[in-house]
Amino acid sequence: MGVRMKDIARDLGVSVITISKVLRNHPDVGDETRGRVLARVKELGYRPNLAARSLVTGRTYLVGLVVPDLLHPFFAEIAKSLSAALRKHGYYLIVSSSEEDPDLEEQEINQLLERGLDTLIIASCRSTVDLFFRIEKQNTPYVLIDRALPGLSTNFVGIDDEAVGMVATRHLIDIGCKRIAHIRGPETSPGIRRMEGYKRALAQGGLKIIEDYIIAEPKGDVETRQRGAEAMRQLLSLKTRPDGIFCFNDPLAMGAMNYALDQGLRIPEDIAVIGCGNLHYDDALSVPLSSVNQHSRRIGEEAARIALAIINSKIPPKIESVILQPELVARRSTQRHSAKQATSRARARG
Amino acid sequence: MGVRMKDIARDLGVSVITISKVLRNHPDVGDETRGRVLARVKELGYRPNLAARSLVTGRTYLVGLVVPDLLHPFFAEIAKSLSAALRKHGYYLIVSSSEEDPDLEEQEINQLLERGLDTLIIASCRSTVDLFFRIEKQNTPYVLIDRALPGLSTNFVGIDDEAVGMVATRHLIDIGCKRIAHIRGPETSPGIRRMEGYKRALAQGGLKIIEDYIIAEPKGDVETRQRGAEAMRQLLSLKTRPDGIFCFNDPLAMGAMNYALDQGLRIPEDIAVIGCGNLHYDDALSVPLSSVNQHSRRIGEEAARIALAIINSKIPPKIESVILQPELVARRSTQRHSAKQATSRARARG
DNA sequence: TAGCTTAACGGTATCGTTAACTCTATCGAA
DNA sequence: TTCGATAGAGTTAACGATACCGTTAAGCTA
Numbered sequence A, B: 001m002g003v004r005m006k007d008i009a010r011d012l013g014v015s016v017i018t019i020s021k022v023l024r025n026h027p028d029v030g031d032e033t034r035g036r037v038l039a040r041v042k043e044l045g046y047r048p049n050l051a052a053r054s055l056v057t058g059r060t061y062l063v064g065l066v067v068p069d070l071l072h073p074f075f076a077e078i079a080k081s082l083s084a085a086l087r088k089h090g091y092y093l094i095v096s097s098s099e100e101d102p103d104l105e106e107q108e109i110n111q112l113l114e115r116g117l118d119t120l121i122i123a124s125c126r127s128t129v130d131l132f133f134r135i136e137k138q139n140t141p142y143v144l145i146d147r148a149l150p151g152l153s154t155n156f157v158g159i160d161d162e163a164v165g166m167v168a169t170r171h172l173i174d175i176g177c178k179r180i181a182h183i184r185g186p187e188t189s190p191g192i193r194r195m196e197g198y199k200r201a202l203a204q205g206g207l208k209i210i211e212d213y214i215i216a217e218p219k220g221d222v223e224t225r226q227r228g229a230e231a232m233r234q235l236l237s238l239k240t241r242p243d244g245i246f247c248f249n250d251p252l253a254m255g256a257m258n259y260a261l262d263q264g265l266r267i268p269e270d271i272a273v274i275g276c277g278n279l280h281y282d283d284a285l286s287v288p289l290s291s292v293n294q295h296s297r298r299i300g301e302e303a304a305r306i307a308l309a310i311i312n313s314k315i316p317p318k319i320e321s322v323i324l325q326p327e328l329v330a331r332r333s334t335q336r337h338s339a340k341q342a343t344s345r346a347r348a349r350g
Numbered sequence C: 001t002a003g004c005t006t007a008a009c010g011g012t013a014t015c016g017t018t019a020a021c022t023c024t025a026t027c028g029a030a
Numbered sequence D: 001t002t003c004g005a006t007a008g009a010g011t012t013a014a015c016g017a018t019a020c021c022g023t024t025a026a027g028c029t030a
Helices: A005-012 A016-023 A031-044 A050-057 A073-087 A102-115 A130-137 A161-174 A189-204 A224-236 A250-262 A296-312 A344-349 B005-012 B016-023 B031-044 B050-057 B073-087 B102-115 B130-137 B161-174 B189-204 B224-236 B250-262 B296-312 B339-349
Strands: A062-067 A092-097 A119-122 A142-145 A156-159 A180-183 A244-247 A272-274 A291-293 A321-324 A327-329 B062-067 B092-097 B119-122 B142-145 B156-159 B180-183 B244-247 B272-274 B291-293 B321-324 B327-329
Touching (some): A005 A016, A016 A031, A062 A102, A073 A092, A073 A296, A073 B092, A092 B073, A102 A119, A102 A130, A119 A296, A130 A142, A142 A296, A156 A161, A156 A296, A161 A180, A161 A189, A161 A244, A161 A272, A161 A291, A161 A327, A180 A189, A180 A224, A180 A250, A224 A244, A224 A250, A244 A250, A296 A321, B005 B016, B005 B031, B016 B031, B062 B073, B073 B092, B073 B296, B092 B102, B102 B119, B102 B130, B119 B296, B130 B142, B142 B296, B156 B161, B156 B296, B161 B180, B161 B244, B161 B272, B161 B291, B180 B189, B180 B224, B180 B250, B224 B244, B224 B250, B250 B272, B296 B321
Parallel strands (some): A119 A142, A142 A156, A156 A321, A180 A244, A244 A272, B062 B092, B142 B156, B180 B244
Antiparallel strands (some): A291 A327, B291 B327
16 A cells, blocks of 8 residues: 555665664664654655554553443543543553443443453443453453442542532532432432432531422433433422432433423523533523533543553553542523523523 | 364264364254264354454454444444344344444544444444545444435435425424424535425425524534533524424524523413434423424345345345335324314315 | 773564465366 | 265464563673
8 A cells, every 4th residue: 555664674775674673763773874764754654554553552542431421521521531631652542332221331342342452441330240350351441431330440530429429419408408309310320329428418508308399300211301200290299399309410410400491490590400410501590500510521532541541551460540529500591599590591582 | 161073073983073063054964963973062062262253254244333423322232133033143233323423433444444343234324435545444234323414325314304394394384384484404414404394394385484483403512412502592582482382302492492481482382392212201301292203214224134134145235225114103293283173184185 | 901881773573464375285188 | 977056164374453471782890
């Protein structure tokens, strides 16, 4: 196809090895020779054949990413920052979406392993660890992100999900909510830990934990927002309805808010709502939604850093765990004490 | 590392070639031998080394995708469906984001070419064709998506952007708008053609084209929504303000809507607004936004089909151009009259 | 001058797979 | 019987790069 080392070597009257050394910055080459080689390399537009290089070095220069949903802005942003960070070091990212389906996730991971990767980065929707033991057997290093797995001590980058639950719930307490409900997420580590944070904040705030106020994410093959609406329906049918709701994520919160608004309730006057994710359209909603920032970009960057560290060290480096702290983003949906602003848009909604 | 063909061959007392033939479904193998090989392959968990395969076949089994913005749901969905479609055929997708920057795009493309790809799929933010001539010289086939380039006859998959402009504008006419404005997108083919469609629909509807009603996308390093708000500000400062607005995309429309609402205007009563993209949060906005569906999933699938066709044909296949037709999604932001009136008008128009 | 170190370069084997042949039975038809 | 066709296997030679080790020449020390 293109021009090979061999061509340049013949051209310059040196050996192929010398070319190879120049390109890899090996010291065993004289300055004059190095200069001639580099000039010719540029002139001929030589590009190394990575397949050949892979074959002998055993590296593929590829990193795989498996996430539950590539369309979710949180994961999309992770993918983007990860890809950019890897690219800077000559590595490329292959992405994969598991659609929150453990079986599909396994299939995707197997396909990626078959492809041959230097590292695998996974936000797993699985609750068991067996698959990961198998990955370890295959000698492909991996980094978990977002979702930790109990009983698996491995590299991890994510947010402190208990703190997420605490920050959000404490904010609701701070604005004066007394009956705070929680719409849960899936039964993965973020879902569990955010609920724990919610409970802990309630306890610290001197509020009782009411089991009826904790709604499991409704099942069914419908959009997340519809599940949020269904959860809100359940909450509103209770004898004493809550006055504040912490939702596992923003789409759930959107669904819940819209259902409440449709029922004629006012947000935040009747019910305050806070989500998590700080999605980029949160402030354009009918009622701008308070949320908790998850630092998706940082997660991608840290995951890239760890991945490269693993790849570049001969011996397995020590296991790293990066836990980021969440950040409250307060908007109108929890703005309990200034009813002034809730005018023009509320009217337009009609 | 893992288990190789050699191991299986030694194990079974046959030659490596036979294993290779079995794995490639070559006919020159007896059924009994084939069975024994497959059984052992499965038992030992053999995975082919793609680097070695690449070296001899000259294929990398990788397809590259370059889009202006990976976080934009339109492109995210294309990436997702493309990746899934390719995976079914043993190909993998590497994604790249150019951030609407032509220079960065060139850099990303060069990096991807260096990596070695079987095909490149590009939604280009460039307006010149020179880069693509260079790509052609490098012998990497490519497919353009979403944005066509004038003077470049090549494989293309996208939507009929003139039809987008016509469908949206005609809808505004149908609901009774008389003074229809347009907030433009970037100066790429979709931006230009949608405006042409807008003008053509106005002409067909017997409305005058008023240059003041055509607002170029405001510049500046701000979010798209803020640009939409700024455009709306300009429109509202006109002596006679428009009563309907077709926006190049949904984020622009969101910004425009929110600005109008904040100014105390009612949507759709005072101004009807329609965007394009049918983003998945359109119906959760303060006023659910009418839009035009761009069939992003189909675009990804068609691009994958063409890419695979190119890869699998020895001779370059004939150039394909797939133009999808847009689809109106009417929501509250254009719900001017009762449904009855709207349909009768549409019927009257023929 | 012998012996040693160091800089600069080259030879050879190898990575795991496939393409393009070649070889050898077996079988049926002439 | 003999010939050729055919099915099923194997032989050989790449593919393009790197690792490992060896070689050479120059410079230095004693």
